[in-house]
Amino acid sequence: MSAEWRCVRRNQDECRRYLDQFKVFDHPLKQSSITVLESKGTRAKALASLSESTSGASSTISLDPLSLALDGSDPLSAFAARQGSDPLSQMAAEFDGGSPVAKSGASASQKKSREVSCLLDMELIEPWGARRGAILNKYTTNEKLSIVTSFLNGGETIKSQTTMSEKVKYRLEQLDEFEEGTVRQMLDLSQQEYVVKIEQLNHELGQAWNTDQRVKALKIAIQCSKLLADTSVIQFYPSKFVLITDILENFGKLVYERLLVKGEYVRPGSKHPGPLPDNFTPDMVPESARETCQNWFYKIASIRELLPRLYVEMAILKSYRFLTANEFSTILMRLTRMIRGIGDPLVAVYARCYLCRVGMAITTDREYIKENLNDILDIYHTILNGGIRAEI
Incomplete structure (x- = not known):
């Protein structure tokens, strides 16, 4: 004995559920932050563990877990900050004679003190x-x-x-x-x-x-x-x-x-x-x-x-x-x-x-x-x- 299947029509207007709408001023994916204002009153004493600033100063607490874990910077940025610039950029700068910044007085004195007689003295080439x-x-x-x-x-x-x-x-x-x-x-x-x-x-x-x-x-x-x-x-x-x-x-x-x-x-x-x-x-x-x-x-x-x-x-x-x-x-x-x-x-x-x-x-x-x-x-x-x- 076979059964006949029939699709039941659905009234979308009755089933639709409307979400509550309200106006926002910040993007929902934007990094959240809390601004803490300190004064001379009791509130400043309660928040003394969060800030050591003086009266009237403000501090921003980031809620991004990655930023908190990395102290506000990603590993590559931190590495670049320590290195100053990558070896290829240094080689390109020396190859082109240096950037305008490198031609300043301070860099000029460094170049003068670092006169080289061959490319191997620059320590930019693998031995x-x-x-x-x-x-x-x-x-x-x-x-x-x-x-x-x-x-x-x-x-x-x-x-x-x-x-x-x-x-x-x-x-x-x-x-x-x-x-x-x-x-x-x-x-x-x-x-x-x-x-x-x-x-x-x-x-x-x-x-x-x-x-x-x-x-x-x-x-x-x-x-x-x-x-x-x-x-x-x-x-x-x-x-x-x-x-x-x-x-x-x-x-x-x-x-x-x-x-x-x-x-x-x-x-x-x-x-x-x-x-x-x-x-x-x-x-x-x-x-x-x-x-x-x-x-x-x-x-x-x-x-x-x-x-x-x-x-x-x-x-x-x-x-x-x-x-x-x-x-x-x-x-x-x-x-x-x-x-x-x-x-x-x-x-x-x-x-x-x-x-x-x-x-x-x-x-x-x-x-x-x-x-x-x-x-x-x-x-x-x-x-x-x-x-x-x-x-x-």
Whole structure:
């Protein structure tokens, strides 16, 4: 037996309930407050626990529980008040030369007392040591690696080619090779074995320098720079970049310290030569040290291949202090434009990163950084392009 359902019509007028309406002067969601007026009478004594103000003063008690809990300010506002301004705002202000407020007399005196010689002194940039370990831990690989060297034992000897054009090319390349031994290629190296070989090269460089074999040390630096042209294992390239630049920085430090030793000069009022001060100028450098410094840059300029020539010059960039004091911006811009000649966009980007890193340690100029950033943005879409990588 089926039942038939029918809807009962409802009289809305009878069911409607009207709420009492009254006029208000404050928004219902507005923060509530109670104003307590104190006088000299009994009421002031009763409210003495709420206020310590004098006669006729008034105080406002907030009823917002969040404001009461946070003492009237949210955590982010309190943090900003303690910090003054965030690091990005500080960097932007210094990048643009400071705001009008920063150009006032008080700020001008602070700037004058805080003269810096490089961007790293501003303490706004993360130290390289902090990034180095993170890169080595993140970018690893299980693929086999290879290394070309003439200073380590083992590996297969690289043979010359048979065609006439390849013979000519091979003979030209021999001008850049090493007289100490045969160039060998080590294949099928694991990541750990590769790191050990690189550390051995770094040790060989230091040992050659300590035994006064400067040319051999330079050639090891050149050979290590050439390894950065190999991008066959892309996921390991950042770690390779870190390992190779460690060797280059070691080489640049050795050259700089050697020039400091040769740069002893006679201080005014003294009869005996002494070491150069930390803030020395080129006019304090003796002629012998200047000639040695120029010879280093002449040797580097004679390197035939672009990539090692760039990296080795960037490694000893700080040594330009012995020759000039106000041409770092010009030198950095020249190197910035030379990097445009590197065919592999990935290799070019890392070369620009290294240039910016060494440049920040010698000057406060930022024009070369903007130029490198613009060049990176121009080629960024080609870095991991499959067709371009296959063509390379």
